[in-house]
Every structure is written in structure tokens, then in C-alpha cells.
Amino acid sequence: MREARQYVRDVLRAAGREDLVETAELLVSELVTNALVHVGSGLEIAAWVEGDVLRVEVGDASPHAPLPRHHPVTAGTGRGLRLVSSMVDRWGTTPRGVGKVVWFELENGDHEPDLGDWDVADLEDDQSGRVVAPGGSLPRPLDVELLNVPLLLHTVWQQHADALLRELLLIRIGAGSNTDELWAHALASEAMSFLQENLPTPNVGEDADELMVSAVEPFVSSDREVLHVPAEIVDHFRVLDETLEAAVGMAEAGFLLTPPTQPEVQAFRHWICGEIQRQAIGEAPIPWSDVPTSAPAPAARIPLGWTSDEVSGSALAVMAADDTNRLIAASPSALELLGYAGPEELVGRRLVTIIPARFRQAHVAGFTLHLANGRAPLLDRWVTVPVLRKDGSEIDVRLLVAAEMLPAGRRVFVARLEPA
Incomplete structure (x- = not known):
């Protein structure tokens, strides 16, 4: 460079x-x-x-x-x-x-x-142009059937993976990477480009009120998508999965500026790369299934450096989560509102625990984008949202969320809740 x-x-x-x-x-x-x-x-x-x-x-x-x-x-x-x-x-x-x-x-x-x-x-029409390994051929494309596709999750995964690959490549170039590593980046990028060009993007908008209506199931998923995958790029998806696994490991270790990713984003990458590779050898499609709310949050490398006393001792219904999406404090009023007997039943679990399933794609997408580039359409304003109680019932609450940047570069999100 x-x-x-x-x-x-x-x-x-x-x-x-x-x-x-x-x-x-x-x-x-x-x-x-x-x-x-x-x-x-x-x-x-x-x-x-x-x-x-x-x-x-x-x-x-x-x-x-x-x-x-x-x-x-x-x-x-x-x-x-x-x-x-x-x-x-x-x-x-x-x-x-x-x-x-x-x-x-x-x-x-x-x-x-x-x-x-x-x-x-304005660009050249080059629909047939593909990155093909030396000696490759162009046999008949493979029809890959994807079921219950989380389209919004795919969109945010593309953006997060782009950032990871770019950082990993620049680090490897600086370290004098060999040709095989650079070629792996080319194949991984080709796989991502194919998915982006062939999977639809949900139109959820940027306005907070619009998001509450459009960024929910079933509008952010597709029951069935069929990809016509060129046979010569099937193995690119193995390379993509392995390359991103290495990049996520470096992000978790603190070597990249791109933040570590949520379990849902990683699971999507494993699922879609796996579906293409499995169906290439004749196996039946496996539908996408939601990641359990009990899945652990990403590990934090830097201590939070934040005290929970103000939240846990508040007379108001207040909760706090950290930048790994983990609940770290809740006041007695908030616990009572959500049907929990004490903080030990909720604190330490991921925030998706209290988010209805139809909103979870939107939550993971919004949370990931906020950490990556500051996108924050729902911060610092009152919004009415449904939340899950311990018994599985839903209640509507008015919610005001504020982000607090800590000296070590980490973030805490404090939310005030009121019955709607």
C-alpha cells in the first residue's frame, strides 16, 4: 500500500x-x-x-x-x-x-x-465473472434450498464479516502473508458477494417508529430461498467459514478493532456455509433455527469497570446491560414488573431473554450495528415495546435506553421501564 x-x-x-x-x-x-x-x-x-x-x-x-x-x-x-x-x-x-x-x-x-x-x-455488465481457482471448470450450478432464512441477520452478518475480513487481511499483509492466505481472502470474499447478490434484503428503514413495525417477523425472514450455486465456488464457503472463524478469534483476543460478534451472527455463518457444503454432497436441507436465549454472550477481554449500585438500588424500574448483550443489573421494581423473584434469576443472562422471539433478529442486528458504527435509532427516546416476563407472557412497556461510554472503551446500556 x-x-x-x-x-x-x-x-x-x-x-x-x-x-x-x-x-x-x-x-x-x-x-x-x-x-x-x-x-x-x-x-x-x-x-x-x-x-x-x-x-x-x-x-x-x-x-x-x-x-x-x-x-x-x-x-x-x-x-x-x-x-x-x-x-x-x-x-x-x-x-x-x-x-x-x-x-x-x-x-x-x-x-x-x-x-x-x-x-x-455505470458499471460493466459482468454477471458471468467469477473468481475461479487455476484449472477450475464451470459445471452445472448446484441448487441449494435454504429454509426459514433470517434475512435481517444475513444483512448484518454481511456488514460485520466485511469489517472482520478487511481488518484480518490488512494485518496479514503487514505481517508478510503468503499467497495461500491472500487467495483464501479472495475466495471468502467471492462467497460473500454471491450470497449478497442472491439473497433478498428486507426493507426495514431507519426511523424508530418504522423499525418497530417492519423489523419483526415475518417481514425479516423468508420461508424458502433457492440458490443456484456455481459448483466451482462451493468450497469457497468452507474457506469463508474457516477464515471468519480465525478473524472472530482475533477479535475476541483484542487484535482487531471490529467487536466480537453475537452468538446468532456466528451461528448464521456456520449454518449457511454448512448448508451449501452439505447439500453439495446430497444431504437434505436443515432449516435455520433460533439460537437458544441461554447461549453465552461473547467473552469480554477488558473488565467493565462499572458499579451496579445505582441501578440495583433504584426505586424506579431500571435495568442495565453491557456491550456483550448481557444483563448486569436490575432494580427490584424492574424484577417485579418482569415476574422475577430476585436478581439471581435474571442478571447474568443475555438481553434476548426478555425480548419476544419475533423481535430478536432486529435486536441482534441493531445491537451489532451500534457496536460497529454507532447506529442508534432507538436510543435516547421513549419507545413502546413488548417484553417477555418470566412466565412467558408479554407486557407492553415504555422504554428509554441510554448508552454510557466507560473509560476503558466499553459500554453500558441503562434502560428505564414503565408499564404502557
Whole structure:
């Protein structure tokens, strides 16, 4: 990465266009990072100035044109090519040999970055382009039947996995990774792109009131989806599962900035990668099933450094959860409202224990995105929600949740409850 920026900087200085250096370095970084994440290795960079125009080309061994990942504006990833599109005068892709070249032209460096919508039609139509291992063939696609698919969970898993893979790749590049590790990233990314392009995305919106209506079952799941998986990428899903398992382990150990993931997100990855591999050898589909509320929360590497006295001693109905989604305190009034005799029956369990099943996808998605990028449509405002009592019955409560950032970088969420 450093060498690519230095190369472009030298080209511009030799041509007397130092005014383009800052913008060009940013753009080159984005293109090279995108190629490394999605292809792995074998990159070639060329740059020259003709007249007043800088042209930069980044070539790689994949014929697959760069496609935008349709993450919402609150996502913490997936914006690199949008940034390129908004800051250059022209850009595109050109087939070259077995791969392609992504290029841009820059005449001035005063373009303002724009991360808004862009037109996919501006990209090359490259639906047949795939990352295929050397010597691979293209036999008939495999029909994979997915049952009871949690579509909202898939959406948030894509965003979390994107962040994990990007961080893991940059760490491995810095450590001098071998070609096999870089190729594994390319295969993993190809598997994720296939799923994103072939599974629908639920439209839940960003407004808090809209979320309470749309981000619930059955609107966030699909009874049945059939994927036509190219046979040559079936094994990519094994690579994806293994690569993300390594990345999650590094996140839990504190080596990555991306926070560890909830049990539901990990279970989804195991399930969907497993379904494709199992059905490839003739086994029958297994429907997705919800993760038990008793599943343990992710382990916390850093002590919380928070005292529960203010919550557990409050005269109001107040509860607190930490950033692993674990309930850490509840006042007597809150316990009584939910039908628990004492804190030992509830404190220490995951927050999903008191969330009705039809809202759990939305809760896990929202919680994961908040930790990743601060998305918080339901914080610091009163909302009316149903909660589960100990006996399994539901009651509606008015809920006000506030987040407290602790000195060690961890977070506590304190909620006040009132009968609706």
C-alpha cells in the first residue's frame, strides 16, 4: 500500500501536478485495498500524466467487475468504490487477459467526497465473472434450498464479516502473508458477494417508529430461498467459514478493532456455509433455527469497570446491560414488573431473554450495528415495546435506553421501564 502511494506521488511530482497528490493517494489506497480484499494478490499498478490528466490503472487476476455492496448509509464498510466514483472525473473497468483493470482519471483535486447513491448501470455488465481457482471448470450450478432464512441477520452478518475480513487481511499483509492466505481472502470474499447478490434484503428503514413495525417477523425472514450455486465456488464457503472463524478469534483476543460478534451472527455463518457444503454432497436441507436465549454472550477481554449500585438500588424500574448483550443489573421494581423473584434469576443472562422471539433478529442486528458504527435509532427516546416476563407472557412497556461510554472503551446500556 505504501509503495503504491509513493509511486503515484512520484509520478505526479515529476509531472508538476503536486496539487493532485492528496486526492490521488486516497483514491489509489481505496482501489488497492478493494482489490486486495476481493482478489488477494497479483496486483499491477500503472500511473501517468498526459496533458493535465492523471490516469491510474490497478490490474488484478479476477474478471469480476467491482460491484457495490448495498449496505445502508449507517454501515461502517462498503463505501470505497462510492468514494472513488464521487472524487474522480472518470472511472471504469476494462477486461485485460484473464482479469481486468480498474482505472480512474483525475484532472483536479477539489472533488468533494459523496457517499450517497450511485448508479449500478455505470458499471460493466459482468454477471458471468467469477473468481475461479487455476484449472477450475464451470459445471452445472448446484441448487441449494435454504429454509426459514433470517434475512435481517444475513444483512448484518454481511456488514460485520466485511469489517472482520478487511481488518484480518490488512494485518496479514503487514505481517508478510503468503499467497495461500491472500487467495483464501479472495475466495471468502467471492462467497460473500454471491450470497449478497442472491439473497433478498428486507426493507426495514431507519426511523424508530418504522423499525418497530417492519423489523419483526415475518417481514425479516423468508420461508424458502433457492440458490443456484456455481459448483466451482462451493468450497469457497468452507474457506469463508474457516477464515471468519480465525478473524472472530482475533477479535475476541483484542487484535482487531471490529467487536466480537453475537452468538446468532456466528451461528448464521456456520449454518449457511454448512448448508451449501452439505447439500453439495446430497444431504437434505436443515432449516435455520433460533439460537437458544441461554447461549453465552461473547467473552469480554477488558473488565467493565462499572458499579451496579445505582441501578440495583433504584426505586424506579431500571435495568442495565453491557456491550456483550448481557444483563448486569436490575432494580427490584424492574424484577417485579418482569415476574422475577430476585436478581439471581435474571442478571447474568443475555438481553434476548426478555425480548419476544419475533423481535430478536432486529435486536441482534441493531445491537451489532451500534457496536460497529454507532447506529442508534432507538436510543435516547421513549419507545413502546413488548417484553417477555418470566412466565412467558408479554407486557407492553415504555422504554428509554441510554448508552454510557466507560473509560476503558466499553459500554453500558441503562434502560428505564414503565408499564404502557
